[in-house]
Amino acid sequence: MKSKCFSLLLLFLFSLVSIGAYAQVKVEGSVFDETDNPLIGVSVFTEGRKTGTVTNADGHFTIMVPNANSYLTFSYVGYMTQKVQLKGKKILKIVMKEDAELLDEVVVVGYGTQKKINVTGAIAQVDNKELKMAPSGNLSSMLAGRLPGLITKQSSGQPGKDGASLYIRGNGAGDGDPLIVIDGVVTDYFPTFSPDEVESITILKDATAAAVYGVRAAAGVILITTKRGTIQKPTVTVNSSVTLSQNTNFPKFLNGPDYAYWYNTAQRLDGVAEESLRFTANEIDRIENPGDNEAVYGNTDWFDLLFKNVAPAYTNNVSVSGGTERLKFFASVGAYNQEGVIDHTSYDKYNFRSNMDAKVTDNFDLSLDLSGYVSEDNEPGASAGKGSYASIFQQAMLSYPYLKAYSPSGLPVGSLNLDGNGNNNPVAARDLSGKNTIKKTYFQGNISMKYKLPFVKGLSLKLNASYVKNYTMQKKYFLPYDLDCWNQSTRAWGVQKGRIASKASLNQWFTESQGYTIQPTIEYSNKFGKHAVSGLFLYEYSRTDESSLSAGREDFPITDIMDMSYGLTVNENLVKGGHGLDRRAGYVFRFNYSYDDKYLLEVTSRIDASTALPKKYRWGVFPGVSVGWRVSQEDFFKEAVPFMENLKVRASAGRLGSDRSISNTMTYFSTATLSKDPIVMFGSDPQKYLGLSRPINPNLKWELTDTYNVGIESSMWNGLLGVELDVFYMKTTRSLEKQSGNFPLSLGDYFPAYINYGSHDNRGFELVLTHHNRVKDSNYSIRGNVSWARNKILKMTEDANVPNYMRSTGRPMGEYWGFVAEGLFQTEEEIAHSAVYGPTLPGDIKLKDINGDGKITYDQDRVPIGRSSTPEMMFGLNLAGEWKGIDFSMLLQGAALFDVNLCGVYADVGYDNTFYTKPFYCDGNTPYYLVENSWRPDHTNADYPRLGIVSRENGGKMSSWWVEDGAYVRLKSLQVGYTLPTKWTAAAGIKKVRAYFAGGNLLTLSHLKHLDPEMPGVNQGYYPQQRTFEFGLNISF
Template sequence: MSKSNYYKERVIQLLLFFAFMLPMGALAQNIQLNGTVTDVSGESVIGASVLEKGTTNGVITDIDGNFTLSVSPKATIIISYVGYAPQEIALNGRKELKVVLKEDTELLDEVVVIGYGTQKKSDVSGSVSSVSGDKLNNIPTANAETALQGMAPGLIVNFGSGAAGSTPSLQVRGVTTYGTDNSPLVIIDGVPGDMSFLNPEDIKSMSVLKDAATAAIYGARAAAGVILIETYRGTKSKPKITFSAYWGVDQIAKKLDVCNAEEFIHMAKMARTNAGQNPKNWPAYIAAYEQDPTQFGDTDWQDEYYRNGFTQKYNVGYTSGSENANVALSVFYSKNEAIVTGTGDEKYGFRLNSDMKRGKFKVGESVNYSRWESEMEANSGFPGIYQVTNMEPIARLYDENCDGGYGGAIPGMNMSDAANMVGYNNLIENTRATDYIKGSGYLQYEPIKGLVIKAQASRSLLFRETRVFKPTYELGAMKWNESASLSQTRTRSVNDLLELTANYNFTIKDSHDFAFLLGASQEESTYDLLGASGSEFENNDMGILGQARKDYGVQGEKTRSGLRSVFGRVNYSWKMHYMLMASFRYDGSSRFADGNQWGFFPSVSVGWNIANEPFWEDMKETVSSFKLRMSYGALGNQSVPLYLYIPKLDSNADNINYPFDGKVVNQGYAVRSLPSRNIKWETTFYKNIGVDMSLWNNKLEFSIEGYIKDTKDMLSEKNISLSTGYGALTVNDGELRTTGMEMQLIYHGNAGKDFKYDLDFNLSHFKSKLKSMADPNYMYEYGASRTYVGGYFGEFWAYETAGIIQNEAEAKLWKESHGRKDSKGNWIPMQPNAEPGDLRFVDQNGDGMLDSDDKKLLGNGCPKASIGFNVTLNYKNFDLVANFYGDLGVDRYNYTKYQLERMDTKFNYGRNALKAWTPENPNTNIPRAVYGDPNKNARTSDRFIERGDFFRLNNLQLGYNLPATVCGKLGISNLRFYVGGTRIFTITGYSGYDPSTNGGIDRMGYDYASSPLCRTFMAGIKFGF
């Protein structure tokens, strides 16, 4: 047993020992109280708190609502449970109690966190989705963003990659801007934060602010939505210690079917034969393999590249509190040996929250520290999956004759330059270490009832170091490094925030509820970068910059920006019938020049609780609540590069040195770009309308809403005259529109007293259109992805195919009937090299040529619907949690398929290529294999566009809770064991690795050999005392 494991076990044993011993002193002269807690329908209330008033002596009820507690004969007992009115009962010597809890309608009205405050859910007139920390904690992960997938309508979690060191990106309601950041603003405990360094088990609640009415109070960075997160704080209770841990095995969910060595040689011969090559000119490995296959490998590169990973996470929490003070502390550690050989992540950190109250004053603080260390995949010039599937199977993984011991292309065999990624990852050091520190504190004063004045300050620091050391190595004949090199970069980011707010809440005549907010803030951010590099070290163990002998390089950067704001909001409600919320934010940003620095962003929303009207009274037994709401407002975006409005000098540009006699005696400076002095805020205008309703006393909850987002003055590049010496100027001259709808359906049910369940279904849809740019002919193409003025984001434009040419006669007819005449009247075939087995391509505009104008809209990588389905079941002491997620009506461009079925290079082939056209195999949709591809069968076409619909069991967890009576005997308050898994199965017709990976705003649905997400099977434990 390692020392670290030994000490962990000793600590747990000591904690358990004290947990057993602490209650002993309270047993003298007490009586044993037995009781049962039910609701008005007679159903047992599981987990109700039973506490001896004035002490920390208490228990929770078991699965049958029973409890046993040793108390004083004269004690007063407090019984409470969420959603029910608490009861206080004086014993007066009684030894048995039967308690019936009644629902507290005030408590049942859920409280929703909004900017700088809270509201009852029934009073909310804007668009807000809430997720409880309990739901997120049911998804074991070290990454908070990962836990959000499928949890809230309108919140999109994009996994660009499943590789070590990567994090998913978040989007709220689709595309907001083009060319700058579309990420939502994340607020943690009232101040901006980074979810990448947040322990998911610290989250108490999360709210997604999705329209201008709710998000405008945050102004400058809220155009793409806001995510508000509250972490756990101490409450009035006895000290509690919680512990949780899980352990899991990670696996690749799917491997691609590629050729083995024998099949590879067969395909290589076929491709060269069809190209008309003389066998004497074939690569040497073909004849050598046929002569003696044993001199080559038969390597399954995916088996070598992927491995079974191991993941583990531990969390310890402590909370305590009284009337005037509370504290919450959590510590976590996680480690993941990733499924890709030579990669992994390690995280650890802590969070401390505390509050103290004295008279009319209240102070508090939050301190968070996290460290994240990543061993990332080595950069081989192309994605690792691209290399792994392309690498010839005849190459060997290891070669003792190569420097480093790993193999690759065999000398003299004329093989490809694909890389041995196992060797790359194990030989090249590519690491990143990040330290994140955030501290915030507040001082709150309540001079009169309802008026709260609060000053808050925070500072966050992010220190990051990246290190890439390439030793000398030889990975076969095509990949080598003769001189070791090292590159190191260190960055520091600091963000300071100071805010002052005043909230005043009051009610007039028990009917008119008012809430006023007024505030001001100042934020400053600085960024420093220092990098250095060098090469030629004494040996591979001397990877220190000071030991480099040549190629010294250094880089540095320093930036600073600021933001000042004033903001306000008024909320009004009349008898919970009619609601009004109006807010504004006035932001000034240093990213713009004088005259354009300030932007004003107002919003307004209204709501009508129809179910509270007298005429609805007869329907309330069926339709418990029915609310209409509408909102309109504007949000600003300042996410533009710094210093665009001033000319920037550059000493690294070409041809600005001052030479004399052929020698450079001084380095000059030149203006790098033309300043954009007139740029100003992008503004997004939101329209939102929604309906919220519940049926049968809130057993069924339903909401639906639609929205329109119009972004104006979007920043874009405008081409200017080359006589200025510059090619383009940044201007506010672009428009974008996103429309969409969302729906959520929640059902709370039970079958008898032992079986309870919650079903939560949500659906989101959006589409985004680029309406205008400074260049009216703007178009960006990446493979099949095309973004252009007048088009929708995610469109795939490619050549349409019309079947395979089957014989010489068809080839002759096709060339004679599809083409054009040149100026001299000579016929030029559209596909001059077409032969039997080649694809026909459709000439969409009929001009007899195949060019970009003949590409056709053949799909879209933006799903028509994203769905989430979350299930929670409870039966006696057992519980089951299942989370499903999927995309419907979506296409994917499968770049990996393109590589495996292009059949025109030296790379390996997918096994589907074995079905390529031959005269003996004419009934196929895969064209002939031909080296060089004279007909360009591998051009971007409908061959590589597939349906990408999928439905995935994202998380499954089966747990068992030890009965409260047993826990009480063990001296603990609860104990839960569980087993489960993530991404257990995926229903899809997509042939690539993973249908959920995505390429970003202008490459939606483009699967560019992205590292797939892993499947995990795990077991865990949670207990407290």
């Protein structure tokens, strides 16, 4: 009976399955584009089910659906998604329409926007969506690896100073810094406002793209466009995150016992007798095993005391946007509060923005933008920054790890070197040395009016006006503090003042700048059949006034209130002030023409004037022209290459100018100086007078840069593969150079300081590959870019007596110069038969005698030994995807073809001894990697020269031994987010809730195992780059 019932149950279940299976309906069909070409790889799936299929090479598909009234969804990159109800149909023909938004995608160009398909210049753009994939922080550092042609270099992780240096297409003309334009307003520095305010960032790379900015665009232009309101109900967006940061790659320094061991070992290799070694056996034992009663020796990790394990940063931003046909608005307020991994280092910034667009009448538009921020940057009186004398980092490296942190008296311990100097203690310097505060206030206001003339179609008048105010106040005070210093030579304690200051002092600096820009404009745009014409004529006038004032006092009897009035002694060297004025005027012309959206032409020109040049050469003309051919619009191409929906070939040529190398207004007139002593000039009373320190140069002219660019853009298989390639050449002439080598010494300094003489060129390419696809209910994208640029000096002022092999002409800019290392000396005999630089021992660097005179000399044997520290090649690989509310993004960024110099800031004068190149440099501490891999008689195949204490001549000079390949790859950012389903949040009136995790600088692969490849070339230490872990929440109402 039970068996029979079980059999009936199985039969029933089988029947249900069978009925379900037989109820499914087979549907087939084909998918075409609007020109009746089959589409390959279109995703086809049934609504409410996870199963689906894709079209084959003929655009055909077959799918099983639940019933004859089911819905099918068709999606394809570059086309509008379609949802179709079967209504009993079993054979379908689907025609997909191109996504109009993609076709009409616009990009920001100088003084306007253009459709991307019609752009003929070399530009690159990143939008807010991609910027939000980067961890919170400095806006400039977010651009690394995202824009082809942009070189970034971030050399510090210090709060408020962690921005990246930016170069477009390598070391460009002028001062090499690109021009920064925010919503049409030129500024001299990259902004620090929140990425939540930014809609897009565009770089203009060739002459026609940048020529409209003329005078200051020779090194490229970065356009920053902020967000604006759209026609929608008001939407409130809240973005909040917490970021934890820690040091990335920082070398491990010797602990107390190891310091004593390696120091004695180094002395033995120098030939020091055992009884004269610095550390006795008893002292080494006390260092290794300090008892409770030990008063002197111990094992102190100064870097561990200096650094926090993690430091937090808090980002909060609230924005509201929306609008109607008549009024659109965007407003935001934000706060960014960052603590450093070193106590008393911090950065706080508060920003606001309000952008409003009003359609006053059908023909009259009005826009008003207001924005600004206040910031405060704090660090101890002893600088935490890079390369500063007596900085916290320098003191940490000079402090002995074998001493206790505090003496028996309770005072912080100071480390004196063997000469009795130094007074180093990084923790005391951090906590007791005073404070350095920089406060900035920035305001920018823009107003724009546009009137469309009703009697001429396409003609409009526009007026832009902007005002910028920037105020900076720096207050730096030093406080003296006592250290109980241990003198290793005398083995005695002695109280001394800390290294930073012997008495309390206060220094203050004030700088203020304000400026305005006016831009009246005539615009025209119209279409006549297949002919499309647009144009722009603009006049621009700008004026910037700058003023500065500084003062200082010393001997403060009360240090609780550090105000200038309380100091007893005036620091006369710091009492000074100044004023600067910069005025510019220019006319901009741009003409665009296209025929049938196939053949494109753009002609631009700017006529500029600058008060930095003498009147007769004050005006300059900077033209540009570009052409484009949309080959994919030709009928023959559509038939021959049906899978390529877009192919555009473009070329440009033009001239750009620069006066940015000129350090101050009226440089052609030089700077007047006040005479030291009064003399009788008129009458009988002695008077001081203003005079010229050197003759004027009335012939200074614009620096000129001619640029040429050829590019190709293509898109295949409806967006599955995109390719963009640019090849360029730039030549800069009449660059400003000092000319001391052109006059005899008998003239002293009495000759014009600068002339237009130098010349250099720059060439390279940029390649971008993209892939976008949608598979069922997920989509992903891959975007890779690589840029390469190399420059060469064509002409420069050089001393006539310099040998040809020591000349810079014909070589790349920024190369490292020094001696050529041929290995390490292994024996005394080898030394005896070689040219050397001073006393030399086995294990020292063997330097090459370039001129063959049997001597190593600074003036005759130095040659190029390394590439510039600015990378010739930058690359980035961006991966992103979404699936059922989960989003993912990852950026791999890297650089190559550049070198890192371990030799410090003094390399150009022949010295290279630093904490990273010489064991126990300045009697301080040493990284483990340096001593463990130094040359010793039992370790001759070494990475570093001999281990020793005594100064080494051959090893102590700048040589190729200390130049390392700086190539690296970073996992620059990684982000994973989840957006809650709308059905969960809609009932509460919430449009969107997204939580995410983001990481920055998570992994670095580099030949430099112990140091960061982007570190600055300093010998006083540097604030390490930071690895970040961010947790954030985005909510929209």
